[in-house]
Amino acid sequence: MNSEKSLQETYAPEGICFGCGVKNEKGLQIKSFASENGEEVTALWQAEEHHQAFPGMLSGGIVGTLLDCHSNWTAAHHLMQKSGKTEPDCTVTANYSVKLLRPTPFDATIKLVARVVESSGDRATIEAELIASDKVCATCRGLFVAVKEGHPAYHRW
Secondary structure, three states: OOOOOOOOHHHHOOOOOOOOOOOOOOOOOOOEHHHOOOEEEEEEOOOOOHHHHEEEOOHHHHHHHHHHHHHHHHHHHHHHHHHOOOOOOOOEEEEEEEEEEOOOOOOOOEEEEEEEEEEEEEEEEEEEEEEOOOOEEEEOOOOOEEEOOOOOOOOOO
């Protein structure tokens, strides 16, 4: 895997989020990496036995969490670059929709690929795919918003 620090390790090294928190030992610890051209953010992830819904298949809830957190970091990174900041604002999920296209094998390496499809001001719409065994198993589209002072997530990464 990539030897550079992930977005999470770089910008939220104390994060406790279940999906992407670096410090959450019981979490999924997603590690997202922006492409050099900034067009996509990708991650590789490996499930463990307890992430199964039934023998051999990944839980749909875990699929949703992977896509949600990875997409959120895609939005945060994009908004940071767009505004010329050196650190991202904390972003939260305003809404997201997941389509489960086929069962996801739990023992395959999961690849997450996300890209910005719309952006204005403090928000970005992201589309993402979850790929296992070279097949798209799930997709996601969501709106992610940078929070302002007073919001519970403000400066909480």
